[in-house]
Amino acid sequence: xxxxxxxSPRDPNTLSNYNNFLTQHTSANFEIDFERRRLRGNVSxxxxxxxxxxxKDILLDTSHLxxxxxxxxxxxxxxxQLLPRFEPYGSALKISLAKEAxxxxxxxxxxxxxxxxKCTALQWLTPAQTSNKRxxxxxxxxxxxxxxxxxxxxxxxxxxxxFDFNIRSPLPVIASGLATGAxxxxxxxxxxxxxxxxxxxxxKFRQDIPIPSYLFALASGDIASAPIGPxxxxxxxxxxxxxxxxxxxxxxxRFIQVGESxxxxxxWTTYNVLILPPSFPYGGMENPVFTFATPTIVSGDRQNVDVxxxxxxxxxxxxxxxxxxxEHFWLNEGWTMYLERRIQAAVHGEPxxxxxxxxxxxxxxxxxxxFGNQHEFTKLVIDLKxxxxxxxxxxxxxxKGFHFLYYLEKxxxxxxxxxxxxxxxxxxxxxxLDSYDFKSxxxxxxxxxxLARRKLDEVDWDxxxxxPGLPPKPDFDTSLVDVCYALADxxxxxxxxxxxxxxxxxxxxxxxxxxxxxxFLERIQDFEQPLSGEAVHIMGxxxxxxxxxxxxxxxxxxxxxLKARSEEVLEPTAELLGRVGRMKFVRPL
Numbered sequence: 001x002x003x004x005x006x007x008s009p010r011d012p013n014t015l016s017n018y019n020n021f022l023t024q025h026t027s028a029n030f031e032i033d034f035e036r037r038r039l040r041g042n043v044s045x046x047x048x049x050x051x052x053x054x055x056k057d058i059l060l061d062t063s064h065l066x067x068x069x070x071x072x073x074x075x076x077x078x079x080x081q082l083l084p085r086f087e088p089y090g091s092a093l094k095i096s097l098a099k100e101a102x103x104x105x106x107x108x109x110x111x112x113x114x115x116x117x118k119c120t121a122l123q124w125l126t127p128a129q130t131s132n133k134r135x136x137x138x139x140x141x142x143x144x145x146x147x148x149x150x151x152x153x154x155x156x157x158x159x160x161x162x163f164d165f166n167i168r169s170p171l172p173v174i175a176s177g178l179a180t181g182a183x184x185x186x187x188x189x190x191x192x193x194x195x196x197x198x199x200x201x202x203x204k205f206r207q208d209i210p211i212p213s214y215l216f217a218l219a220s221g222d223i224a225s226a227p228i229g230p231x232x233x234x235x236x237x238x239x240x241x242x243x244x245x246x247x248x249x250x251x252x253x254r255f256i257q258v259g260e261s262x263x264x265x266x267x268w269t270t271y272n273v274l275i276l277p278p279s280f281p282y283g284g285m286e287n288p289v290f291t292f293a294t295p296t297i298v299s300g301d302r303q304n305v306d307v308x309x310x311x312x313x314x315x316x317x318x319x320x321x322x323x324x325x326x327e328h329f330w331l332n333e334g335w336t337m338y339l340e341r342r343i344q345a346a347v348h349g350e351p352x353x354x355x356x357x358x359x360x361x362x363x364x365x366x367x368x369x370x371f372g373n374q375h376e377f378t379k380l381v382i383d384l385k386x387x388x389x390x391x392x393x394x395x396x397x398x399x400k401g402f403h404f405l406y407y408l409e410k411x412x413x414x415x416x417x418x419x420x421x422x423x424x425x426x427x428x429x430x431x432x433l434d435s436y437d438f439k440s441x442x443x444x445x446x447x448x449x450x451l452a453r454r455k456l457d458e459v460d461w462d463x464x465x466x467x468p469g470l471p472p473k474p475d476f477d478t479s480l481v482d483v484c485y486a487l488a489d490x491x492x493x494x495x496x497x498x499x500x501x502x503x504x505x506x507x508x509x510x511x512x513x514x515x516x517x518x519x520f521l522e523r524i525q526d527f528e529q530p531l532s533g534e535a536v537h538i539m540g541x542x543x544x545x546x547x548x549x550x551x552x553x554x555x556x557x558x559x560x561x562l563k564a565r566s567e568e569v570l571e572p573t574a575e576l577l578g579r580v581g582r583m584k585f586v587r588p589l
Contacts, residue, residue, distance in 0.1 A: 011325035015092035016154040049101035061148035061155035063090030064118035121146035137221030144389035147213035160210035176217035177205030217287035229253035236275035279581035286314030303514035313339035326389035334401015364399035373469035488523035521556035533566035
């Protein structure tokens with residue numbers, strides 16, 4: 001019986017029938033056309049049938065993609081068509097075989113494609129939008145369901161494939177694979193779309209560890225690189241290279257080694273960081289081999305490199321062990337926050353873990369307040385049927401997920417919990433799972449440990465998975481935040497009608513980390529009555545906030561000033577919004 005039903009067993013955000021066919025290998029062959037802002041070329045997918053004579057139709061995800069032609073190698077193709085668009089998921093590409101596929105039967109599909117101006121995964125920058133204003137720039141961001149706007153695929157984290165990248169560009173290219181070589185620049189050609197387009201180089205990459213489509217990544221521009229460790233480089237614009245190298249070289253290898261001690265050996269050969277232009281909307285994106293990172297981490301004080309600890313932690317949680325659908329996104333991000341904070345504790349000391357968690361609790365509280373404490377998206381396991389996963393993006397899966405794992409650690413004891421961590425990441429290495437897999441794996445692991453089993457009987461799984469709003473707040477070590485709150489309380493006395501002999505001095509924050517300043521400023525933001533404009537001016541001058549290069553600090557200071565209706569922060573706020581695209585800073589301002 002032939003069927004082209006659009007369904008899937010675990011992921012509601014794909015139109016592909018990956019319950020019938022699975023992608024095993026993807027070969028992406030593109031030319032980057034900066035002038036027309038397009039990728040054009042072909043993608044070759046090797047698929048295997050995992051059902052027996054159930055369907056002759058292969059369904060792939062596409063969105064706003066110009067599909068030129070589809071062909072099959074070694075098999076007979078009946079026909080192909082783009083089905084009507086189904087929001088917000090795009091248009092399924094239906095490839096009809098001559099007959100129903102037998103279980104285990106392999107197919108190689110070649111698809112000629114070109115991206116369009118509606119592609120949601122690619123950002124194109126003119127030379128004027130880059131720092132040295134010499135060359136254009138392009139980068140991708142495929143999470144959550146945007147890879148389908150670059151190439152037809154099974155665009156779900158429940159499917160993983162190996163990748164080949166063959167990318168032709170007039171400028172250096174970076175991809176989420178290991179570089180395997182590049183041909184010399186071609187000076188002339190009769191065609192701009194053949195294998196040797198004029199003035200271009202062919203860059204080749206290979207990813208032998210199967211990855212989901214959302215980890216497909218490309219960037220091309222005026223990019224230079226420098227080492228930041230024995231197995232790491234940083235890549236960025238030539239003018240930013242020296243500062244970026246200094247910012248990252250002290251901590252990157254230490255972070256990797258701590259991650260290895262918590263889980264197991266780093267699997268991706270090299271860990272590298274691409275510092276993108278300022279328009280990049282996220283702190284970082286954990287693309288394998290090359291983390292894509294915001295330039296706001298380069299602050300000249302090495303105070304914001306914990307973003308790298310987070311993206312590095314994704315090398316295990318998310319990249320090797322992936323959530324099966326975006327409904328279980330906490331399995332990616334909650335685990336990553338947990339590992340990041342364990343790395344912080346190992347490098348900086350245990351109080352820093354709780355300090356980071358306190359900052360995270362503030363972010364979680366803000367997200368819950370923004371959604372409403374009964375909102376679906378404040379649950380750990382959410383319903384995304386018919387919804388765009390991007391609409392659910394917030395700190396909830398990060399911080400509520402962290403708090404669930406932190407709770408389990410405290411419940412079982414760190415020594416017992418730490419035995420589970422490598423077991424979990426070994427069992428699901430190269431695989432995807434949902435929250436119910438996680439639960440059964442944890443219970444099975446401690447089944448023969450009577451004490452641990454009794455403790456796990458206390459876990460209210462339904463409440464943790466499905467109850468909206470904030471989880472129970474743990475007792476944090478507040479040693480690093482108490483001084484921040486105390487100083488904020490002193491500033492509260494400067495509010496009109498309050499009487500105080502408080503005189504701010506630079507030594508008030510002497511020896512503070514940037515994150516302590518963040519906590520101090522966020523505390524002031526929460527004052528029911530804002531500071532006066534004069535007080536904001538005194539703060540900026542006395543503590544140096546108005547001249548700081550650390551965007552984490554400056555953005556909070558400007559928010560305090562805006563709340564105070566201070567005119568002197570209007571121009572700096574506009575300037576910051578004009579040069580920084582990171583949503584974390586843009587949205588609040």
